[in-house]
Amino acid sequence: MKTVLLLGATSDxxxxxxxxxxxxxxxxLLAGRNLTHLEDISADxxxxxxxxxxxxxxxxxxxxxxxxxYEELPGTPDVTICIFGYLGEQERAExxxxxCERIMDVNYKAAVSILNIVANSYQKAGSGTIIGISSVAGxxxxxxxxxxxxxxxxxxxxxxxxxxRLFKSQVHVLTVKPGFVNTKMTEGMPLPAPLTAEPQxxxxxxxxxxxxxxxxxxxxxxxxLIMTVIVLIPEFVFKRLKL
Numbered sequence: 089m090k091t092v093l094l095l096g097a098t099s100d101x102x103x104x105x106x107x108x109x110x111x112x113x114x115x116x117l118l119a120g121r122n123l124t125h126l127e128d129i130s131a132d133x134x135x136x137x138x139x140x141x142x143x144x145x146x147x148x149x150x151x152x153x154x155x156x157x158y159e160e161l162p163g164t165p166d167v168t169i170c171i172f173g174y175l176g177e178q179e180r181a182e183x184x185x186x187x188c189e190r191i192m193d194v195n196y197k198a199a200v201s202i203l204n205i206v207a208n209s210y211q212k213a214g215s216g217t218i219i220g221i222s223s224v225a226g227x228x229x230x231x232x233x234x235x236x237x238x239x240x241x242x243x244x245x246x247x248x249x250x251x252x253r254l255f256k257s258q259v260h261v262l263t264v265k266p267g268f269v270n271t272k273m274t275e276g277m278p279l280p281a282p283l284t285a286e287p288q289x290x291x292x293x294x295x296x297x298x299x300x301x302x303x304x305x306x307x308x309x310x311x312x313l314i315m316t317v318i319v320l321i322p323e324f325v326f327k328r329l330k331l
Contacts, residue, residue: 096172104287119146195239
């Protein structure tokens with residue numbers, strides 16, 4: 089049985105991915121900070137899909153624990169998906185270093201820390217799939233979310249370099265840019281319906297893109313067009329815009 093490791097499995101996207109991969113017959117390795125929630129998810133999936141599910145405590149910001157966490161897994165997972173993230177508050181981050189640091193640490197440093205370990209394992213095995221959930225916010229810095237966006241821009245660049253490095257080792261790396269998603273993280277935000285995906289749609293798109301070995305996935309194609317336009321706006325114009 090193939091297995092998938094979900095880092096951040098209690099998130100809305102994480103739960104949707106767990107369900108999608110369970111439907112496809114994968115064994116699930118669910119990792120996150122809330123073991124009680126993970127075990128509830130595990131019990132539900134096991135009843136509905138009769139798949140093997142294991143739960144693991146994982147603290148993204150405890151970099152020193154990442155190696156031992158990965159070594160304790162029952163073998164090398166066929167797929168690893170890095171889902172966890174922290175949107176944070178832009179205005180707070182502008183004046184409070186602690187908030188800024190958390191945005192940077194969760195969205196970039198923690199992801200790189202654990203994926204470095206996974207990448208080395210996959211390179212040695214000569215197989216595997218790494219999927220990183222980045223963001224359209226990283227395509228160009230905008231005043232409304234440039235702390236989060238800059239962390240995701242770094243993560244996107246990291247995944248691109250990792251893809252380049254691991255290609256010759258038969259390891260596939262997929263960068264996912266979901267755009268707006270209707271989750272707990274965006275609850276209360278005035279999200280435009282045509283630009284907003286449901287977690288289940290995100291999960292299905294990720295599974296399909298990984299199967300097809302795509303390099304970069306915009307879950308809703310309209311986001312590729314939107315971000316291409318934003319990236320092409322000349323800087324002397326862009327800096328005057330309120331985005």
